[in-house]
Amino acid sequence: MNPKTIVTLAIGLILFLLPFFIELEGLSLTGHITLGIFLLAALFWILEPIPIYATSLLVIFLQIIFLSVQGPLYQLGQVPATGPEPVEAEVWRIPAEALQEGEVLLLLDEDRQTSEIAVTVLDRDNGLVTVESAELTADTRLVLDADHWLLDFDVPSYTSYLNSLANPIIILFLGGFVLASAAVKYRLDRNLTRVILRPFGTRPAMVMLGLMLVTATLSAFMSNTATAAMMMTVIIPIVTQLDPADRYRIGIALCIPFAANVGGIATPIGTPPNAIVIGALQANDVFITFGTWMMLAVPLVAVLLFFVWWLLLKVYPPKEEKIVLEMSGKFDLSAKAIILYVVFGLTVVLWVTEAVHGLASSVVAFLPIAALTACQVIEKEDIRNLSWEVLWLMAGGIALGVAMQQTGLADYMIGLIRWELMGAFLVIIVFGFVAAGLSNFISNTVAASLLVPLAITLGASGILAEGVSVEINAIIIAVGASLGMALPISTPPNAIAMSTGMLRTPDMARMGIVIGIVGLVIALALSRVLWPALGL
Template structure:
C-alpha cells in the first residue's frame, strides 16, 4: 500500500469528519440521522479528495451502513418512533439492484462487441457516407461516438475512436486547427452520448436506482425519449462550436477505411445478440419486459456459448458496479434516517422559483463533476433533490423525476478539464491539443448544456412525464 502525506491527511480529515457528529446534538436531526451524517461526511471527503479509489469508498459505505444503521447493526436494533432501521439486506441488496444487473448486461455486451471488433467495423462502415469533407467527417465521428457510447462505456468508446482518428490526424498538416477539432470532438461526443440511454454511463444508473427506491421505475424507452432529444441538440451544437473554434483549413481528407466484419459463427452470434438486446431495450415500453430482465439474456447466452468465459467474467469492471451500488445504498439511509430532509429543510426553498432551482442543481452538478467523478457528483446530489421533493419543501412544479434527471444529465455535461472525465484524459494525452482548447470549448458546451437542461426541464420533460 502506497500512501503519501496528502492521502494520509485526507484520510485523517475523513475520519475526524466521521467522528464529529457522534459528539454533536443537532436539533431536528434524529440520532440515526447523526450516524448517517457521519457516513455521508466520510464518504463525501473520501470521494472528493480520493485518498483511496472511489469504488473502495463505496464498498466502505455499504459496510458502515450495515454496521451502524441496519437493523442487525450495533446501534439501532429496535424500531423506534424516530427511526425504523432497514434490514442489512437492503444495503447489501443494492449490488443486485436491477440497474446494476442492467449495467452488467451492458458490460458483457460491450465486451463481446470489442472482442469481435464490432465497434471498430461499425464505425468504419458508418463513417463512409460522411464523405471526405472535414466538417462532415467530424460530424460523422461525433454521431458514431455518441451512438456507441450510449451502449458502451464512454471511455472504451473514446479509446476505440482514437485508433480511428489518429491515422486521420497524421494525414493533416500540423498547423491545421482541424486536428484539435477532431481530437476534441471524440471525448465530447462520448460524454454527451452517454446520456442517451440508462446504460450509457454510471450517473444515469445512480438516478434510476434512486428513483426506483422511491417506487418510480423508468423504462429504457422512457429514458431515451426523455434524454435522447437533449443529446441530439447538445451534440449538434458541440459540432458547430468545434467547427467555429477550430476551423479546418483543408477541405478534404482522404478516407480509406475498410470495415471487414468477422464472419465466424461466434462473431455472428454476437452481432445477433447485440442487435436483439438493443432492440428489446429500446422497445421496452411496447412489450413491457423490464430492461434489467432483458439484460440477463445476453449474459446467459454469451456464458452458455462460452463467448463469455471464466476470464471474461473475472475481467468485468466490477468496481463500477460497486461504485454505483455504494451510491444507491448511501441514498437509502440518507432518506430513511431523515438526514437528507434535515439538510433540505434548513434552507427556505419556497422563496426560490422552480426555474431557479433547476438551474442551481444543474449548475452545481456540472461544476462538481468537472472536478469529481460524474457518478460521485450525482450520488451526492440525488438524495438532496429527492428529499427536496418528497418533503414538499420545494412546492409545486418540481417533480421528483424531473430534478433527478436534471442532476443525472448535468453530471455528464462537465467536460472542461482533462480530469473531468476519462474520455477527456485520453484525448488530451495524444498531445494534439492543449488544456486551454478543451477548457474554452468545454465551457461553451457546458453553458449551452445548462441552458438546454433548464429548457427541457421546463417545457419538454413535463409533457413526457405527465
C-alpha cells in the same frame, strides 16, 4: 502513504465520529449516523485518499455495522428494562420509572418493539408503584427509560444494504457491460464505425459530423472511455497527415471526447450517473423505463451534438478540402460473433420497447448475460475483465442515497436552505450547474451520488409548490454530471484526447465550458417543454 493521505483519512474519521457527539435538533439518531457516513464518503470521494470504489464499499460496510439490526450497536445495546413483581392476582409492584405519563407501561418484546398498555395505579410508595393489570405476566419486560435512544433506533436488516450490490439498475449495467465487452472482443464497435462513417464522404466538416455521430451512438451503449479510445485510433492517422498549422486538427481531436461524454446521456446504460438517478428514483417508487429515458435524453443529445459540431467548425475551421479515412477490416462472421450480433440487436430492441411487452430493462439485461455466457461468446477471462469496481461504486452511491432518505438526513439537509425563496425553476438551474461544476473536478458518478438524494427529497417534499417534479429534479443532475467536461481530468475521454499531445488544455477548457453551459440551457428548456409532455 504520503502525509496528505494520512491527514485526509484522519479528517474523514473525525467527520464520521462528529455526529455521535453533536445533537442536531430534528435529526433522528440514525440520521446522525448517516450524516457521519455521508461526511466521510463525501470527503473520501472528493479527495480520494482511497479509490472511489473502496469508499463505496466502506459506505456499505459502515451501514451494516452501524445501521442494521445485526450490527453491534444494535446487538450489544441494552434498553433498560425490568420485570414486574407479583403482589396478588393481577396486581403488580413496579419501579416508578416504568410508569410512563398517562399511566401507561411500555412493554418490550424480543424484537425490541414496544407496545403500550394502560394500567390502574393502586398505590405509590417510595419509588415503587403498585398497579393493577390483566395483561402483565411475570415474564413481561417493562421499559424503564422511555426516551432511550435504542427505542427509536429503527434500522433494517443488513440484507437491505447487501441488496444494493444487486440492485436492478446494477444488473442493467452488468447486462450493458457484457454486451460492450463482447462488442469489443469481436470488433463489432470498430466495424460499425467503419460502415457508418463511409456515407459521410471526405469533406472535412462531414467527416467530423460522422465521427461525432458514431462516437455518441457507441458511447450511448458502451463505455465512453472505450469508445473515445477506439475513435482516437481512427483519427490519429488523419491528424498526422494534416498540416500542423491546420486548426481542424484541434477540432477533430476535441470532437471525440465531447461526443463521447454527450453520447453517454442518451440511454440509462450510457454512463453511471444515469444509473444513480434511475436507481434513486426506483427507491422512491418512481420508475423510468429505458424508452422513456431515451425519449427525454436523445433530443438533448442530438441538438447538443449539432451545436458542438457547428462550434468546433467555427472555431477550428478546416484548411484541407478532402480528408481520407483509412479503415480496413471486415465483420467477424464466426458463429459466436453472429450470436453476439443477434443478442445485441434483440437486447436493444427489447430495451426500447418496454412499453409494448412490459419486461423491465433489468430483466432484459439478463438476456445478454445468460445467452452470451451460455454460448461462450463471453468467457471466464472476459468476465474477470468487466469493471466490477464500477458496479460497486454505483452500489455504494445508491445505498448512501437510500439511507439518507430513509433516516431523514436528506430532509434535514434540505431543510437547512430556504428553497421556497428560490422558485422551482431556479432550483433546477442550481442543481444542474452544481452537478456540472462538481463533476469537472470529481467523478461524475460521485457527483450524482451526493446530489441526487437531496434533489429527490426536495422534489418530493412539496416545499416547491409548482412546476417541479421529482423526476426532473433528479434527471437534471445526471445530465449536469455528464456535461462537466472542461478539464483533462473531468472525464476519461478528455484525459485520452489530452494525452495524445494533439491538444492544449486551454482549447479543451474553452470549448468544454461553452458546451457545458449550452448543454444545460438546452436541458433546462427541454425540462419546461418536452419532459413534462412525457409525463414527468
